[in-house]
Every structure is written in structure tokens, then in C-alpha cells.
Amino acid sequence: MIIFLLLAFLQTAIYNSFLTSGHSSVVERLVANEKVVGSSPIARSIIRSVMTDLSEKKCIPCEGGIPSFDLSEIHKYLKKVDGWDVKTDDNKAYYLIKDFKFEDFKKSQEFVNKIGDLAEVEGHHPDIWFGWGYAKIKIFTHAIKGLHESDFVLAAKIDKIN
Numbered sequence: 001m002i003i004f005l006l007l008a009f010l011q012t013a014i015y016n017s018f019l020t021s022g023h024s025s026v027v028e029r030l031v032a033n034e035k036v037v038g039s040s041p042i043a044r045s046i047i048r049s050v051m052t053d054l055s056e057k058k059c060i061p062c063e064g065g066i067p068s069f070d071l072s073e074i075h076k077y078l079k080k081v082d083g084w085d086v087k088t089d090d091n092k093a094y095y096l097i098k099d100f101k102f103e104d105f106k107k108s109q110e111f112v113n114k115i116g117d118l119a120e121v122e123g124h125h126p127d128i129w130f131g132w133g134y135a136k137i138k139i140f141t142h143a144i145k146g147l148h149e150s151d152f153v154l155a156a157k158i159d160k161i162n
Contacts, residue, residue: 053156054077054080054081054149054152054153054155054156054157057149057153057156060149060150063143064143064144066144066148067144067146068093068094068141068144068145068146068147068148069094069146069147069148069149074086074094074147077147077149077152078152080152080156081096081152081155081156081159082159083098083159084096084097084098084155085097085098086147091145093140093145093146094140094146094147095138095139095140095146095147095151096138096139096140096147096151096152096155097136097137097138097139098136098137098155098158099134099135099136100134100135100136100137101133101134102133102134102135103133104132104133105131105132105133107133108130108131108132108133108134108135109130111130111135111161112128112130112135114161115128115135115137115158115161116128118154118157118158118161119154122150122153122154122157124139124141124150124151124153124154126138126139126154126158127139137158139151139154139155
């Protein structure tokens with residue numbers, strides 16, 4: 001029953017999205033919890049819960065040619081990951097960074113090895129520093145010298161490891 005209601009809602013929402021302006025897609029508007037003609041708070045809640053688990057998404061390889069996220073997009077996605085900071089480098093490019101603490105060197109090494117395996121599977125490779133009892137992870141998309149959705153997807157997946 002819920003699936004039928006969700007499908008009916010999506011059909012109505014997609015049709016009505018052509019009649020409205022604002023965000024570029026109905027999904028973006030639903031995730032942002034904005035009213036979409038024909039939607040209900042329950043439907044918006046269902047869509048938001050489905051769309052906000054970034055760890056379930058796949059990193060999309062970037063070869064450049066697209067703009068990096070601006071601050072408003074960065075802040076929207078930053079709410080979906082836990083404990084990551086956004087910083088800028090000397091070239092004013094944004095990146096994600098997070099410190100992790102561990103009991104000893106071996107636990108730090110096991111953690112970064114799991115990140116290495118994940119990075120190979122996802123085709124998205126963070127910068128990693130580690131030592132006795134700590135690891136620091138820096139994520140950004142090298143090809144665009146900034147942040148995009150895949151950076152936040154990788155951050156969410158890394159959080160699932162720890």
C-alpha cells in the first residue's frame with residue numbers, strides 16, 4: 001500500500017514539477033522538505049529518509065568539466081555526514097576533513113586499510129594520514145579542485161567503517 005501511495009505521489013510530483021520553479025528537481029525540493037504540489041508531509045518524510053543515506057549511493061568518477069559545489073550545496077550535504085569539517089586550501093578550494101581516534105597503532109592501521117579497500121571499490125581516493133591512535137582523512141575531487149556529491153558519499157561510507 002505504501003509503495004503504491006509513494007508511486008502515485010511521485011507521478012504527481014514529477015508532473016507538477018514542470019509547473020513550478022525553484023530547485024532544479026522535485027527530489028531536491030523534497031529532500032529540502034519544500035512543498036511540492038500534490039505532496040504530503042508523510043511523502044516528503046519518506047523521500048527525505050530514502051534520499052539522505054549517502055552511504056547507500058555509489059561514487060561517480062569525475063573527469064572534470066563540471067563545477068564544484070558552491071557553499072550552499074556544501075552546507076546542504078554537510079548536514080548528511082557526521083563530524084566532517086569543511087576547510088579551504090591555499091587555492092581557496094574546499095575539502096572535507098575529519099580526525100579519528102583509536103586505542104593503538106594497529107586499530108588505526110586496520111581502519112585506514114579498510115578505507116583503502118573502499119577507495120579502490122568506489123574509485124575515489126582520499127588523502128590519509130595516520131599513526132599511533134589516530135587517522136586523519138581529507139576528501140575532495142581532484143579533477144574539479146573542490147567538492148561534489150561523491151565526496152560526501154565517500155565520507156558517509158567511511159563513517160560506516162568506524
